[in-house]
Amino acid sequence: MHDNRLILVADHETPLRELSCGILQEAGYGVVVADTGGSALEIAVSLPVAAVLLDADMPDMTGLELCRRIRRLPQHHATPIIFVTGQDDYAGLSSAFAAGCDDFIRKPLNPIELKVRVEGHLMRTDYFQQLERTRRMLNQYLSRRTAEVVESVARTGILPPPEERQLAVLFTDIRGFTALSEETPPGQLFELISSALSVQVDQIHRYGGYVDKFGGDGVMAVFDGRDMVVQSCLCALEISKTSHQVIPAESQRLWQSGIGIHTGRVVIGNIGSPDHLDYSAIGSTVNLAARLCGQAQANSIVVSKAIRDAAANDPRMQFHLERKVDIRGIRDRVTVFDLIGSAPDAGPSAS
Numbered sequence: 001m002h003d004n005r006l007i008l009v010a011d012h013e014t015p016l017r018e019l020s021c022g023i024l025q026e027a028g029y030g031v032v033v034a035d036t037g038g039s040a041l042e043i044a045v046s047l048p049v050a051a052v053l054l055d056a057d058m059p060d061m062t063g064l065e066l067c068r069r070i071r072r073l074p075q076h077h078a079t080p081i082i083f084v085t086g087q088d089d090y091a092g093l094s095s096a097f098a099a100g101c102d103d104f105i106r107k108p109l110n111p112i113e114l115k116v117r118v119e120g121h122l123m124r125t126d127y128f129q130q131l132e133r134t135r136r137m138l139n140q141y142l143s144r145r146t147a148e149v150v151e152s153v154a155r156t157g158i159l160p161p162p163e164e165r166q167l168a169v170l171f172t173d174i175r176g177f178t179a180l181s182e183e184t185p186p187g188q189l190f191e192l193i194s195s196a197l198s199v200q201v202d203q204i205h206r207y208g209g210y211v212d213k214f215g216g217d218g219v220m221a222v223f224d225g226r227d228m229v230v231q232s233c234l235c236a237l238e239i240s241k242t243s244h245q246v247i248p249a250e251s252q253r254l255w256q257s258g259i260g261i262h263t264g265r266v267v268i269g270n271i272g273s274p275d276h277l278d279y280s281a282i283g284s285t286v287n288l289a290a291r292l293c294g295q296a297q298a299n300s301i302v303v304s305k306a307i308r309d310a311a312a313n314d315p316r317m318q319f320h321l322e323r324k325v326d327i328r329g330i331r332d333r334v335t336v337f338d339l340i341g342s343a344p345d346a347g348p349s350a351s
Contacts, residue, residue, distance in 0.1 A: 006030040006048060007118065010040035010066065011055040011084065016109070020053055020084070023111045024118065037061025044070045049079065050125070051118055056085040056096065064099045071100030078128050080121035084109070144210040145222070146279040149270075159277075162269030165224065168232040168261060168307070169286050170209070171293035172200055172239060173218035175256045193217055200239050200257075207235035212280055218257075218293070222281055229263050229310040233317050236261055236301045237341040260292030261339070262304040291327045292336060301339040308337045318342045 007029045011017040014035075021031045032047060034040035037058040043049065052070060056063040063083060070076050083096050086107040093104060102121055105114060153159055174196060181189055200219055201211055208231050209223040223232040236259045264285035270277045288304060296302040308319045318340050324333040 005050040005122065006032055008032055008034065008040060008043055008047075008049045008052045010034045010037070010052065010058065012036065012057070012059050013055070016055070016084070016107070019109055020114065023109070023114050024053075027115045027119075029118070037063075037066040040066060041069055044073060044076060049076070051080040051082065051122060052076075053082050053084060053114075053118070054101070056083050056092070064095055067096065067099040067101050078125055080118070080125055082117060082121065143212055143222075143279075144205075145212075145268075149279050159270055162267050164265055164267055166228075166264070167266050167268070167281060167285070168223040168228040168263040169212075169266070169281065169289040170204075170221040170223065170232050170236060170259065170261045171215075171218060171290050172221075172257050172259050173215075173293050173296075175258055175298040177217040196257075199242055203235050203238045203242065207231045207238070209235060213278075220286070220290070229307055230314050232261050232263075233301075233303070233307065233311050233314075233339055236339065237317065240299055240301060241341075256298035258293055258296030258298060259301040260289050260294070260296055260303070261301065261307050262289035262292055263306050263310060264288075287329065288327065288334070291329070295325055295327075295336060302336050303339050305335040305337070307339075316342060 007024050009017055009020045009024070009031055010033075011020065012035050017033055017035065021033060024031050032043055032049070034043055037060050040052075040054075040058075041061075044052065054063055054067060058066060067081055067083075070079070070081060080103070081101045083093075083101050083104040084107060085093070085096075085104055096104060103117055105117060149160060174193075180192070184192065197214065197217075197219060204211055204219070204221045207223070208225065208227075209221045212220045212222045214220075221232070221235070223229075223235075225231075239257060240259060262285055264283075266281040266283040266285045268281040269279065271280055271282065272278050292302045292304060303319070311317060312319065319337040320340060321338045322335065323337075324335055327334045
């Protein structure tokens with residue numbers, strides 16, 4: 001049996017249609033039939049058809065046109081379409097493949113050939129769908145940039161070399177996490193963290209950045225492109241404004257984010273061993289952004305002078321409390337500012 005998967009048999013000749021149905025039903029497939037192109041298309045739209053057995057000569061619509069229309073349906077972009085034809089016209093067969101068919105079987109039908117062809121195509125479709133599900137799941141775990149690199153390596157087999165780039169790097173960290181973890185059951189704590197970080201990730205994506213990595217109760221986000229500094233600042237302001245909204249009122253005092261942002265040159269590439277790689281940005285720019293996050297008080301955003309200089313003319317933000325601070329690992333004192341918004345509900349700017 002084949003889980004009673006549904007095969008659409010579209011053929012205007014009753015004897016051939018009945019023969020195909022009998023072979024497929026004996027093999028354990030469910031079968032639905034159509035004697036016109038229009039009815040076949042309606043079935044393909046409305047029913048979960050797993051494969052299509054298609055006569056090349058339909059009365060109201062050519063087999064080629066029916067094939068093209070079925071293939072254009074989103075649910076059938078990978079559905080096996082097999083032509084049944086008595087033609088020896090190789091040019092016609094070439095047109096059928098160009099229209100989107102996967103295979104052809106010549107008349108008169110051979111029962112073994114039909115069953116083997118259908119089963120083989122369905123096995124390949126199952127494998128393709130499994131890969132697609134795996135790809136979608138991996139994209140939930142990988143950053144956008146990492147996913148792009150993985151797909152490139154899958155196509156070429158070549159790991160991209162490290163490169164130096166100008167980026168804006170944003171770190172967030174939830175204040176009061178230790179106290180919260182001591183008084184909150186683990187399951188509830190995990191749910192609270194997930195809720196808060198989910199809001200942050202949504203804002204990061206909204207403002208054109210991507211998450212490089214999660215750090216327990218915070219994230220490291222990367223912004224690139226022409227407007228990366230402004231976008232990172234607007235993102236930070238939005239996170240500061242909205243991240244607490246998913247937290248129960250009794251936990252508000254323990255759940256406030258500190259944010260740090262810096263911009264500069266970084267080295268971005270694959271880090272790790274041949275068996276386990278991480279595609280990430282490293283360098284002094286990343287380190288300083290993380291240290292600035294450590295300088296931030298609850299519900300505050302601390303930025304470097306490089307950030308202030310690049311975004312100083314944007315009316316949606318203001319920079320206050322210029323000061324020099326000691327940063328661990330940096331010999332000279334670092335000039336920092338507090339970032340606050342000056343225009344409510346400022347959305348993402350056009351990149």
